[in-house]
Amino acid sequence: MRTKLFAGVAFAALMIPASAFAQSSGTIDAEEGTEIVVTGSRVNNGVDGILVPDTSKAKGVLTQEFIQRQAPGQSVNDVINQLPGVSFQNNDPFGSSGGTLTIRGFDSSRISQTFDGVPLNDSGNYAIYSNQQLDPELIEQVNVNLGTTDIDSPTAGATGSTVNYRTRLPGQDFGVKLSGSVGDFDFFRIFGMVDTGEFTSFGTRAFFAASTARNRSPFNADAKVEKQQYNGRLYQPIGSNGDFISIAGHYNENRNNFQGSVPLRTDTAAVTGGRVVGPASTNRFPITTDEREYTVASCTITNTQRPGVVDAANTCGSIFDERFNPSNTGNIRVGSRFTLADGLTLYVDPSYQYVKANGGGTTVGQEARRDVFPGGGTANCNTTANSATVSCQTGYIGGVPYFGRDLNGDGDLLDTVRLVTPSQTQTHRLGLIASLRYEISPTQTVRLAYTYDRARHRQTGETGFLQFNGKPFDVFPVNDGIVDANGRVLQKRDRLSFAILHKVAAEYNGDFFDDTVHITAGLGLPFLKRNLTNYCATSSAAGFVECFTDDSAAQAAYLAGAPAQTVPGVGTFAIQGPQQRVLNYKKALPSIGYVADISSNFSLFGNYSKSIQVPGTDNLYNSFYFPVTAEQANPKPETTDNFDTGIRYRSSQVQAQVVAWYTDYNNRLAQAYDVELERSIYRNLGKVKKFGFDGSIAFQPIREFSVYAFGSYLDSEIQNDVVVGRTTAAGPLGPIGSPIYAPTAGKREAGSPVYTFGGGAQGSLGPVDLGVNVKRTGPRYVYDTNQPVQAIVAGTTYEVYGAKTPAYTLVDLNARVGLEWAGLNKNTFFQLNVLNVFDELFVGGFSGNLNQGPTFSPTGAITNYGTAPNSQIGYPRTFIGSLVVGF
Numbered sequence: 001m002r003t004k005l006f007a008g009v010a011f012a013a014l015m016i017p018a019s020a021f022a023q024s025s026g027t028i029d030a031e032e033g034t035e036i037v038v039t040g041s042r043v044n045n046g047v048d049g050i051l052v053p054d055t056s057k058a059k060g061v062l063t064q065e066f067i068q069r070q071a072p073g074q075s076v077n078d079v080i081n082q083l084p085g086v087s088f089q090n091n092d093p094f095g096s097s098g099g100t101l102t103i104r105g106f107d108s109s110r111i112s113q114t115f116d117g118v119p120l121n122d123s124g125n126y127a128i129y130s131n132q133q134l135d136p137e138l139i140e141q142v143n144v145n146l147g148t149t150d151i152d153s154p155t156a157g158a159t160g161s162t163v164n165y166r167t168r169l170p171g172q173d174f175g176v177k178l179s180g181s182v183g184d185f186d187f188f189r190i191f192g193m194v195d196t197g198e199f200t201s202f203g204t205r206a207f208f209a210a211s212t213a214r215n216r217s218p219f220n221a222d223a224k225v226e227k228q229q230y231n232g233r234l235y236q237p238i239g240s241n242g243d244f245i246s247i248a249g250h251y252n253e254n255r256n257n258f259q260g261s262v263p264l265r266t267d268t269a270a271v272t273g274g275r276v277v278g279p280a281s282t283n284r285f286p287i288t289t290d291e292r293e294y295t296v297a298s299c300t301i302t303n304t305q306r307p308g309v310v311d312a313a314n315t316c317g318s319i320f321d322e323r324f325n326p327s328n329t330g331n332i333r334v335g336s337r338f339t340l341a342d343g344l345t346l347y348v349d350p351s352y353q354y355v356k357a358n359g360g361g362t363t364v365g366q367e368a369r370r371d372v373f374p375g376g377g378t379a380n381c382n383t384t385a386n387s388a389t390v391s392c393q394t395g396y397i398g399g400v401p402y403f404g405r406d407l408n409g410d411g412d413l414l415d416t417v418r419l420v421t422p423s424q425t426q427t428h429r430l431g432l433i434a435s436l437r438y439e440i441s442p443t444q445t446v447r448l449a450y451t452y453d454r455a456r457h458r459q460t461g462e463t464g465f466l467q468f469n470g471k472p473f474d475v476f477p478v479n480d481g482i483v484d485a486n487g488r489v490l491q492k493r494d495r496l497s498f499a500i501l502h503k504v505a506a507e508y509n510g511d512f513f514d515d516t517v518h519i520t521a522g523l524g525l526p527f528l529k530r531n532l533t534n535y536c537a538t539s540s541a542a543g544f545v546e547c548f549t550d551d552s553a554a555q556a557a558y559l560a561g562a563p564a565q566t567v568p569g570v571g572t573f574a575i576q577g578p579q580q581r582v583l584n585y586k587k588a589l590p591s592i593g594y595v596a597d598i599s600s601n602f603s604l605f606g607n608y609s610k611s612i613q614v615p616g617t618d619n620l621y622n623s624f625y626f627p628v629t630a631e632q633a634n635p636k637p638e639t640t641d642n643f644d645t646g647i648r649y650r651s652s653q654v655q656a657q658v659v660a661w662y663t664d665y666n667n668r669l670a671q672a673y674d675v676e677l678e679r680s681i682y683r684n685l686g687k688v689k690k691f692g693f694d695g696s697i698a699f700q701p702i703r704e705f706s707v708y709a710f711g712s713y714l715d716s717e718i719q720n721d722v723v724v725g726r727t728t729a730a731g732p733l734g735p736i737g738s739p740i741y742a743p744t745a746g747k748r749e750a751g752s753p754v755y756t757f758g759g760g761a762q763g764s765l766g767p768v769d770l771g772v773n774v775k776r777t778g779p780r781y782v783y784d785t786n787q788p789v790q791a792i793v794a795g796t797t798y799e800v801y802g803a804k805t806p807a808y809t810l811v812d813l814n815a816r817v818g819l820e821w822a823g824l825n826k827n828t829f830f831q832l833n834v835l836n837v838f839d840e841l842f843v844g845g846f847s848g849n850l851n852q853g854p855t856f857s858p859t860g861a862i863t864n865y866g867t868a869p870n871s872q873i874g875y876p877r878t879f880i881g882s883l884v885v886g887f
Helices: 002-015 025-032 076-082 552-561 617-625
Strands: 058-061 088-089 099-103 114-115 139-145 162-167 175-183 187-195 205-215 224-238 243-256 262-265 329-341 344-359 362-366 395-397 400-402 416-420 423-442 446-462 491-512 517-534 566-568 571-573 579-586 588-599 602-613 638-650 654-667 669-674 679-684 687-701 704-717 720-725 739-742 757-765 768-777 789-793 797-802 808-818 830-836 863-864 869-874 878-886
Touching: 058 076, 076 088, 076 099, 076 139, 076 162, 395 552, 400 679, 491 617, 517 617, 579 617, 588 638
Parallel strands: 114 162, 362 400
Antiparallel strands: 058 139, 088 099, 139 162, 175 187, 175 878, 187 205, 205 224, 224 243, 243 329, 262 869, 329 344, 344 423, 362 416, 395 400, 423 446, 446 491, 491 517, 517 579, 517 588, 566 571, 588 602, 602 638, 638 654, 654 687, 669 679, 687 704, 704 757, 720 739, 757 768, 768 808, 789 797, 808 830, 830 878
């Protein structure tokens, strides 16, 4: 069967290089050339934009036909929430404020997301920023590998799933598309795109697009979001055999406040004497829908600077919702295909990315200097005579900046002043994916690939002045950071990282047994290098640092006075000063899969792959606390063994798939994150085993009507208890230095739903299209210990939130009225989207942490619990209306 279709398949794959199921140009042709993928056939077009490709990997694909019915400007990560195994919690209804993504229990730092082959995960911590994705009008299709990556994937962090989406090709004819949208919460968006059509005798064509959007937070009217985006693509076909060169550019700018992140606790006066909904640590999560929109009191302080008087810092700008989370991101992407000889094809996809972004809060800055010797503070340094002593220094010490100069202009050095102190990141990233594909015969191909990724990751923490109302003069303090008495810019962190990946890979594709069995086998060998320089001293295992910029005398004074550190199992050692460390990782990553045709519609498939995640920069910089010879200074990489097997049915009316999967983790990292301290402590969960089932079916009995259903189940089991501390006195746990364990053995991983299921329907009645999407998301454990959120008050332990967040159901409606009856173009229509139709109150995204960060007595007994974790509030019912004009 495959031989009969191969010629047509290969021709279609050559001629339509953007019809992709994977990220790089080489992987596109490699998969399309060996599958039953006949562009234009109803089998491959799927059912109403939902497609189940016939590969050895468990995949789901959503095309522009599905994407364009969703809310305008929506993040592509919210769109894929309608695929089995995917769980995404959007921070707002519009896709501009971020969100939380998991796939089969893999959180976003373990999922590779690519955009025309460009890796979108942060090069330092592998995070995915869902509010910075491509405008959905420009996405040709998005495909999700539910449990594995591609052999040439440019990732150092994906231990499981991938999300790949590709930009549309410019149209061959001139065309214009304009869209305007308005909605609840002052939402307003404009999108415009122009296709040039072919404008040279060589068939050159291009498109240019721009959009702007703004809204306020659904939860706090004072929190704003503004976003603008610009895109373009130039496409040049070469000859008549499918060769091409494509150059594309993208720029996205966000200016938004943090919003809707509140402590995950619902206790009121019974425990604490009273709590209200809001973002502060003394607040709680809403209990009713009426409580979702809370008020943060406005704050304006007049100039009260008084010479010779101690002036205290005000609180303006300190509330979580007043903090800014700005970003400027851009990239240039090149894709190309060159036929070198019959059956020999070269693919070259270089790219460049730029990121300038920050996030964080405020800090009370000190005009005084700091006594850096043990037990020192500001008191010993307030007089002119003492401030000149060797122990009185300027710097970012103990989480506080000490400037040694007048900050508020009143002529003294007695005051404290609130400053904006975000964590600034600037990244320059070069990438290349190249492969050479050779067709041995019509049914046998091999491919050699090379992937390069080099990110220069500069992480700083400059301070900036706030206006009297708490808003920063510049949301990017890195542009003009505040200097100390020595003219040096103070920073709360100061580090330079180079994340470098070299990856070579080989892949074989072949058909056997009269073309009824297709085999894919590959081997990737990544060489990963982390060249890390910390210009500050590391004073704790949580990554706390003491920064003196380039003031070597102040740094030396601090290190000379710092007490020795003693850690059970490590020994006694000095505080680690500024230094450079280079770590190298490599791992052979095999993969093998098959597709076996049972009939013309049914097929069996299976796949095995090994994946790796190198420790992220935050984890590695935390390890700088330990001497380089200590085991803790060399965190181990995560590895996974991923297995998929299932059965598919594909026809022009039905696209269906059922999958069973299993993942075996080694060195599974977990973190405990403090939103106020803005830093994480990492623990190794060791071995984790998880398995589950995914399934979906799309059915279109007639052209005017289709239905879709999907579901998934996830079970995971942490194999061992995790060491979270050591005793400092003998007791029930044993002698001094006995391990203190978090009870994680036999527990589920936190943050991922136990099950999801849902579906949808789409129908056409003349000029009117109506559709509905439904998704039920199961409960999610808050902690890996599967324990409730707790508080100790006056010696009594209270449960302030349960062990799991409740399941919730979201229903979304879409309606479209074509305006051809009014004499307008068929591409002109009015669209209405209604999100969360029944206004369900639900817990949005949160980080699944190891535990609640308890403190222990010397003998290991819990004496207190850390603050409750923060969670996003699920967005309320939202109406969005759009007028789209195309010609």
